[in-house]
Amino acid sequence: MSTASLSEPRSRWWQGRAVRRFARHRLALIGVVMITALTLACVAGPWLLPYDSLYIDLRARFAPPMTGQHYLGTDPLGRDIAARLLMAGRTSLLVGVCAMVLSTLLGAFVGVVAGYRGGWVGASLMRMVDAFLAFPSIFLVLALAALLKPSPTMITVIIAVTSWMEVARIVEAEVRSLREREFVQAGRMLGLSRSHIMFREILPNAMGPIIVAATLTVARAILLEAYVSFLGYGIQPPLPSWGNMLNGAQQYLASAPWLAIVPGITITMAVTSFNFIGDGLRDALDVRSGPG
Amino acid sequence: MSDSGAHPLQTADPAAPQPVLSMRDLTVSLPDGMERAHAVKGISFDLLPGQILCIIGESGSGKSVTAHAVMGLLPPSIKVTQGAIQMGGTDILAAGAETLRDLRGRKIAMIFQDPLSALNPLMTVGAQIAEVMMAHGVGTPDSRRARALELLDEVGLPDPPLMYRQYPFRLSGGQRQRVMIAMALALETSILIADEPTTALDVTTQAQILKLIRDIQARKGMSVMFITHDFGVVAEIADSVVVMEKGHIVEQGSADAVLRTPSHPYTKRLIAAVPHLTGTDRAHPVAAPAKAEPLLRVEGLVKTYRSGSKLFGTERVVKAVDGVSFDLWPGRTLGVVGESGSGKSSLGRLLVKLMDSDSGSILFEGSDIAALKEDRFRALRPKIQMIFQDPFASLNPRSTIGHILTVGPVAHGVPYAKARASAQDLLTMVGLDAGAFGRYPHEFSGGQRQRVGIARALMFEPKLLVADEAVSALDVSIQAQILELLDKIQRDTGVGMIFITHDLRVASQICDEIAVMQRGKIVESGPPSQIFLNPQSAYTRELVAAIPGEQPGS
Numbered sequence: 001m002s003t004a005s006l007s008e009p010r011s012r013w014w015q016g017r018a019v020r021r022f023a024r025h026r027l028a029l030i031g032v033v034m035i036t037a038l039t040l041a042c043v044a045g046p047w048l049l050p051y052d053s054l055y056i057d058l059r060a061r062f063a064p065p066m067t068g069q070h071y072l073g074t075d076p077l078g079r080d081i082a083a084r085l086l087m088a089g090r091t092s093l094l095v096g097v098c099a100m101v102l103s104t105l106l107g108a109f110v111g112v113v114a115g116y117r118g119g120w121v122g123a124s125l126m127r128m129v130d131a132f133l134a135f136p137s138i139f140l141v142l143a144l145a146a147l148l149k150p151s152p153t154m155i156t157v158i159i160a161v162t163s164w165m166e167v168a169r170i171v172e173a174e175v176r177s178l179r180e181r182e183f184v185q186a187g188r189m190l191g192l193s194r195s196h197i198m199f200r201e202i203l204p205n206a207m208g209p210i211i212v213a214a215t216l217t218v219a220r221a222i223l224l225e226a227y228v229s230f231l232g233y234g235i236q237p238p239l240p241s242w243g244n245m246l247n248g249a250q251q252y253l254a255s256a257p258w259l260a261i262v263p264g265i266t267i268t269m270a271v272t273s274f275n276f277i278g279d280g281l282r283d284a285l286d287v288r289s290g291p292g
Numbered sequence: 293m294s295d296s297g298a299h300p301l302q303t304a305d306p307a308a309p310q311p312v313l314s315m316r317d318l319t320v321s322l323p324d325g326m327e328r329a330h331a332v333k334g335i336s337f338d339l340l341p342g343q344i345l346c347i348i349g350e351s352g353s354g355k356s357v358t359a360h361a362v363m364g365l366l367p368p369s370i371k372v373t374q375g376a377i378q379m380g381g382t383d384i385l386a387a388g389a390e391t392l393r394d395l396r397g398r399k400i401a402m403i404f405q406d407p408l409s410a411l412n413p414l415m416t417v418g419a420q421i422a423e424v425m426m427a428h429g430v431g432t433p434d435s436r437r438a439r440a441l442e443l444l445d446e447v448g449l450p451d452p453p454l455m456y457r458q459y460p461f462r463l464s465g466g467q468r469q470r471v472m473i474a475m476a477l478a479l480e481t482s483i484l485i486a487d488e489p490t491t492a493l494d495v496t497t498q499a500q501i502l503k504l505i506r507d508i509q510a511r512k513g514m515s516v517m518f519i520t521h522d523f524g525v526v527a528e529i530a531d532s533v534v535v536m537e538k539g540h541i542v543e544q545g546s547a548d549a550v551l552r553t554p555s556h557p558y559t560k561r562l563i564a565a566v567p568h569l570t571g572t573d574r575a576h577p578v579a580a581p582a583k584a585e586p587l588l589r590v591e592g593l594v595k596t597y598r599s600g601s602k603l604f605g606t607e608r609v610v611k612a613v614d615g616v617s618f619d620l621w622p623g624r625t626l627g628v629v630g631e632s633g634s635g636k637s638s639l640g641r642l643l644v645k646l647m648d649s650d651s652g653s654i655l656f657e658g659s660d661i662a663a664l665k666e667d668r669f670r671a672l673r674p675k676i677q678m679i680f681q682d683p684f685a686s687l688n689p690r691s692t693i694g695h696i697l698t699v700g701p702v703a704h705g706v707p708y709a710k711a712r713a714s715a716q717d718l719l720t721m722v723g724l725d726a727g728a729f730g731r732y733p734h735e736f737s738g739g740q741r742q743r744v745g746i747a748r749a750l751m752f753e754p755k756l757l758v759a760d761e762a763v764s765a766l767d768v769s770i771q772a773q774i775l776e777l778l779d780k781i782q783r784d785t786g787v788g789m790i791f792i793t794h795d796l797r798v799a800s801q802i803c804d805e806i807a808v809m810q811r812g813k814i815v816e817s818g819p820p821s822q823i824f825l826n827p828q829s830a831y832t833r834e835l836v837a838a839i840p841g842e843q844p845g846s
Contacts, residue, residue, distance in 0.1 A: 182686035185646055186748065190700030191673035200699075204690040 021284040028280020031273035042089035051080035053087040088240035099221035102160035111171025137162040145233035174206040208285035219274035311338035318375035331357040349536035350767040401476030405488040407468035411460040418456030424478040443474040466497035494631035499838035527841030567797040586619040593652035612638040614812030625789040627803030635812040674752035681761035683741035687733040694729040718747040739770035
């Protein structure tokens, strides 16, 4: 009788096939570099810049970029745009990431339960998902934001509530196919409880698509926050966010275009970077596309 | 590895016919990072006209790569680095894409293991046969149609005009394979490559397809290169045999010589591992304990599948299990044998209650578990365990072997340390290293994984073990080892076993009693000696007769 020969060393996760494929995806790597740089700048930048984001210097109003130490210029109140941009980045990125975490948790939960239970439980959960998808989410966000007190936490929750459906659908489809696999049957044979099978046995196998969806959700959440804040229902000044910086800029589009260009470019950068990462992850985690 | 056992057939003899296909010193490289550098290395053989050449080997032996190299169908990452394949006057390896395309279909045709995925689901089978001729610019639409009808008749399909208009999904597996053969014959090819064409088929269908291939080969004088892993099939149809192991030819020669007097140890081992039909009953060291009560008594078990809608009158009712009754005594094995669709797997699922039965009773140690709700039955689950068919799908790829083994007992309140200790003991018992505990399933081969699956089922010290096609996905040499292991476990623990299989030869190895199922019913049951030597029902006789390469009782 043969004995398992396991002399070769165990492979580490960073030597895995998915990581190798991700590292070969150039756009995704650019995305990772840009997001890392942006995050570091937002975390550490405000301490390094000479001006505070709330410091008002009326003599230096509407200074164009590269005037003195105002590297990105100043706004109508003479506040340093670089400082405000980075402080705004903290808010916007945090709202984006928190909204992603909340919506992914909610979506994954609904998806796993609907996919595993099937029957009327699954059907009614998925019809609920359809109902949420049927609302134009932007109006839902605006209506909720108009009714509730628009604090960053509230905005995060509102965005999460309107963007969990995609994750739920992806997870439901994945779990439905995993449910028929023999290892799930084996779990039932061992007498494991339903929740154990759903969350401990099946869910880890659906992580690939969840991670991809989550990355794309961050991009969406950042965009949504900017949109709502731009319309004046989101993060309220003086707390800066990329969206309300754009809002403040619209009156001066002709005279001081940098007020809009700077946050605009930053939003574009952040959103495209997250989308690149999402695409890279999809290609890396999807076993069906291309050679290893 | 030396090629000492390999003697390419001598073609120097002037009287010997020219080979239609000759392979010389072929080496095919695999991309970096695979388990070995070459898919096949330095293989040479000849395919003589009008001959059936079987290439036999276990999974990973390179037999399929060889076939694909002949067709010029290797994926771009796998390259032929050395050697030549001569066909008539052309060197296939040097030929351009156009020449190759013309050769395929006109000179060489191939049939595949899975005829459903090899046929286009959106085209009628008639159109697909005609398409082969159209692609090579042969005939007019009318003549192609006439020829297709002729071919459908030739491969033994009933009512060709009707069959011509059918879509592949309407046909059975055997009928689809016949269509594939008809496509291969469309242009009167001289070489047919058959890549495991009967592996996915039931044993009676397999016998028919083998007969068809042999008949057509004899009638048309074709040469057939037949790839298989089953020595039974080789014994049925081969004129000459090439035995491959890990990319090398270890032995080749005429079928008689290789099967009767194998010279290479690997061939000997493979032939010895082939399960044979034993007409003898299983010996037990002690006579059956005279227990008043069987471990399991199943009475009138019924499971009906319904699909479609009653409301719209499209309801289809299939009786998967139709009034099945049997007894199982502790320490004994009942084999449940049948072809696909016979309801044997449904029966297994009903017994471990992965599925609820519609009526009937399952008396386990005297109490009826058929009607128990899942919550109540959970406490009994440890006593009834199952071994699954597919060792790749039945282990959670994200869990360590340790987790897979201990999760069940821990969920039933066994302290982790105790579960861990017994898991390590069991790993040793099923022939694995105790160090396997912390590793993931993908680090193991199919046979090793199946051992893990067996260890998982034994964690609870069950009273009843249901093995659903537990060795079907394994190579023959591994199969023999797993059967031996199951036998040893039963002798050591006295567990009662239900062994579900489509393979009568395997069933004859391990079962005390065999129940033959057909369309949800048990048509015959009895000890192996009765089933194989003196079958009572017509269906059992048909099954036994269809086993490739066997004379019952020999």
